[in-house]
Amino acid sequence: MNYHDQHLHTYFSFDADETFENYLKYQPEYFVSTEHFDLKNPAENFQDSIPDYNLYTKKISELEQSFPTKFLKGIELGIVPGQEQEIIDYLSTRPYDLKLLSIHQNGTFDYMDDIVLSKDKIAVTTEYFEAMTHVLTNFHEADILAHFDYGIRRFDFTVKEFAEHFEDQLSTVFKKVIEKEMALELNSKSFVKYQKESLYDYAIALYQNLGGKYFSLGSDAHQAADYQLAFEEMSAKLKAHHVKSLTLFIGKERVQIPL
Numbered sequence: 001m002n003y004h005d006q007h008l009h010t011y012f013s014f015d016a017d018e019t020f021e022n023y024l025k026y027q028p029e030y031f032v033s034t035e036h037f038d039l040k041n042p043a044e045n046f047q048d049s050i051p052d053y054n055l056y057t058k059k060i061s062e063l064e065q066s067f068p069t070k071f072l073k074g075i076e077l078g079i080v081p082g083q084e085q086e087i088i089d090y091l092s093t094r095p096y097d098l099k100l101l102s103i104h105q106n107g108t109f110d111y112m113d114d115i116v117l118s119k120d121k122i123a124v125t126t127e128y129f130e131a132m133t134h135v136l137t138n139f140h141e142a143d144i145l146a147h148f149d150y151g152i153r154r155f156d157f158t159v160k161e162f163a164e165h166f167e168d169q170l171s172t173v174f175k176k177v178i179e180k181e182m183a184l185e186l187n188s189k190s191f192v193k194y195q196k197e198s199l200y201d202y203a204i205a206l207y208q209n210l211g212g213k214y215f216s217l218g219s220d221a222h223q224a225a226d227y228q229l230a231f232e233e234m235s236a237k238l239k240a241h242h243v244k245s246l247t248l249f250i251g252k253e254r255v256q257i258p259l
């Protein structure tokens with residue numbers, strides 16, 4: 001089995017227009033889109049952004065008729081502390097094969113919004129990792145921690161500065177990821193567009209020192225041209241850290257794919 005991209009969006013996400021068919025030009029053996037789910041989303045005027053489960057299921061059944069690819073259902077759960085139970089209830093009647101866990105917003109602003117630039121970066125980042133810890137403590141259904149660095153994409157931290165302020169918090173987060181046997185995502189957008197490669201170097205080593213073994217690659221593509229973006233560079237990065245395999249989530253099963 002080949003590795004496939006475990007983080008990408010189609011028109012079922014509020015911020016993407018891309019079609020399944022364009023991604024399927026890559027002829028993947030398996031395909032999974034991970035559509036945005038964000039309750040009271042500041043990026044959408046505090047409306048709930050929820051991918052239409054029935055339409056999504058219907059579309060996937062149709063694709064199964066016309067493509068040799070095997071399809072999985074995926075979702076990227078953006079969670080604010082306090083929303084955990086509502087999301088657990090929502091998912092109880094809507095089974096997904098792959099669930100990403102993300103912290104995108106704090107109920108007031110998205111961590112990518114310009115407003116964060118007017119705030120104290122230490123305070124915002126502390127709050128961000130507190131939220132992540134809270135959600136990981138109260139929500140047990142996710143397979144992958146997506147872009148652990150989302151909340152600091154707009155900030156310039158040197159690795160030294162980041163480690164001084166946040167190593168304890170990030171260690172707490174990673175211990176919970178390890179305890180739940182979730183995978184840590186290397187996110188192409190963080191890696192390439194937001195130039196967080198050295199932060200990932202630091203985080204991979206920290207996660208491994210704490211016992212972390214499971215890694216996932218995700219392009220976070222919102223258009224098909226970005227499918228598996230920078231996967232070679234990110235794979236090389238993991239090899240440099242002596243990682244031997246990547247983890248694929250295929251429904252209830254996980255499969256280790258050699259690097």
Ligand SMILES: [Zn+2]
Nearest residue numbers: 076102146147
């Ligand atoms: Zn995200």
Ligand SMILES: [Zn+2]
Nearest residue numbers: 007009076220
């Ligand atoms: Zn995403």
